[in-house]
Amino acid sequence: MIDAISFNEGTLRYLDQRYLPLREEHISTKDHREAIEAIKTLAVRGAPLIGVAAAYTVILGINSYRGDKEGFPCFFGNLIADVEASRPTAVNLFFATKKLKAVYDRNFNSDSLEVLFAKMLFEARQIHDDEIANCDAMAQHGVRQIREDLAEILKTRKLNVLTHCNTGTLATGGSGTALGVIKLAWQEGLIEKVITAESRPLLQGLRLTAWELEQEKIPFFSISDSSSAFLMQRGMIDFGIVGADRIAANGDTANKIGTCAHALSAWHHNIPFYIAAPVSTIDITLSDGTQIPIEERSADELRTIFGTQVATSTTPVINYAFDVTPGKFLRGIITDKKAVVGDYLNGLGQLFAE
Known part of the structure; x- marks a missing residue:
């Protein structure tokens, strides 16, 4: 570990x-x-x-x-x-x-x-x-759901999975949320390759997820954030799974900026896209994603890459750290308690209110 x-x-x-x-x-x-x-x-x-x-x-x-x-x-x-x-x-x-x-x-x-x-x-x-315990439970629920939703593909081959940002041990202290599900799925022989999006502007996918996958000896390749739609179009991605920083009561989810684009493309291509997060990430006080506070970070995170300036200091920048994916674009939300899929949009908050 x-x-x-x-x-x-x-x-x-x-x-x-x-x-x-x-x-x-x-x-x-x-x-x-x-x-x-x-x-x-x-x-x-x-x-x-x-x-x-x-x-x-x-x-x-x-x-x-x-x-x-x-x-x-x-x-x-x-x-x-x-x-x-x-x-x-x-x-x-x-x-x-x-x-x-x-x-x-x-x-x-x-x-x-x-x-x-x-x-x-x-x-x-x-x-x-x-x-740590939540990660183990999420992995079990997630693998069970993947086996169910992608059973037809699994009859003939293993799966290629897209993930974004970093959701493994580096993000949780345990095996991970989305990456914890991926790790267990790979151990059980369900995964062919992991596709990790670079995750601009700090490259958590390229730097951190890739590093974790190398540590675990799990096959992967990295892509630019904007490549996922084309890979889906070419049949190179079977499902996507990412983490979350906050989930509203209707399933709208805030995650690392770029997530919404992946989810929207997956929805268009009829590819399952999941969120994996502990119940503690669900904020039932917020009815929908418009109420989630979105952090805006320093412009220099975009204007520079690890200390090297790539744009002028006067270049205007909007640098949101997160975006919000509407729940309707998700196949489901995998938690440490259960996997919630399908028509949960009006019941997620009530489901976990206790």
């Missing part, structure tokens, strides 16, 4: 994903401000892993507290606000901070700070353990 993130003896250790695949650099820190910066700068990325990192970042913050109990509520409130401001689209981050706030609310009045901090650390570790 790739060591994407760990927390031991008050130290957060993570693999800095900005330098992959050319350099593997693990960073260790006890400073919550450094951890927040790692989330902001995509040194740590991927919705589930952001949630895990956010939980451990809160622990780093409370470990640094040197005041008395009376002053802790103000400190804790500011700490949570700083962590939540780091990445606004990934709902897993808010899922993690919500769970830690619940521990605080239940125990602050009755416990000493030492006992409270121990309970919060236990919760943070549980969030991490749950993500």
